[in-house]
Amino acid sequence: MDRFRHINTWVFDLDNTLYDAETGVFARVGDRMTNFIVEILKISPEEANALRKEYWKKYGTSMRGLMVEHKIDPYHFLDRVHDVDITDVPQCPITKEYLDRLPGKKIIFTNAPRPFATRMTKHLGIDHHFDHVFTIEDADFLPKPNVDTYHTVIKKFNFEPKHACMFEDTAVNLKPASDLGMTTVWFHGKNQSSEEHHHPHIHHKAGKLADWLQHTVGPRRK
Numbered sequence: 001m002d003r004f005r006h007i008n009t010w011v012f013d014l015d016n017t018l019y020d021a022e023t024g025v026f027a028r029v030g031d032r033m034t035n036f037i038v039e040i041l042k043i044s045p046e047e048a049n050a051l052r053k054e055y056w057k058k059y060g061t062s063m064r065g066l067m068v069e070h071k072i073d074p075y076h077f078l079d080r081v082h083d084v085d086i087t088d089v090p091q092c093p094i095t096k097e098y099l100d101r102l103p104g105k106k107i108i109f110t111n112a113p114r115p116f117a118t119r120m121t122k123h124l125g126i127d128h129h130f131d132h133v134f135t136i137e138d139a140d141f142l143p144k145p146n147v148d149t150y151h152t153v154i155k156k157f158n159f160e161p162k163h164a165c166m167f168e169d170t171a172v173n174l175k176p177a178s179d180l181g182m183t184t185v186w187f188h189g190k191n192q193s194s195e196e197h198h199h200p201h202i203h204h205k206a207g208k209l210a211d212w213l214q215h216t217v218g219p220r221r222k
């Protein structure tokens, strides 16, 4: 915990960070996005998939690309694609217990919409741990890694970036955090060979949040 002693604000991504990528929830949302694009733009699923990835890379979220290039209504889109079953997502006993032992303010900073963030954190049994939840609606639909949105979060919750630590599975989202002076932790999942392992904006890394918590926060003092 020594290397995190100066931290009083903990900023968490939601998807594939507060729950594991292996749950497949994000893939379900992705499938619904593809179907939505097929329907709206009248293209094949293959083309829709390629477009989704292209926009995700270029705009931070596929939705942002659809808003900018095709004028889609973000609320309509978000409602449709996040209407997924999450009942099989398991709760993580380590995350549930250890989050409490991080001293300071805890914030969720997600590109997901508010109804989904609320439903998911309740389902995971961790909603009571967080002081604030900042969702894509709060960002005026300008997703991470757009630096303006990081400034909005910092201003809104009034914290010092140099005393904040951000957790993410999407490495590129840690670049603005690091540039602004935050400490960063990247969760690489099973992705052991990625070049992102060596990026200077990745200060610490772990397989997943439960690993980091167990390793860094350590066992409960008797």
Ligand SMILES: [Mg+2]
Pocket: 013, 014, 015, 016, 017, 168, 169, 170
């Ligand atoms: Mg994520």
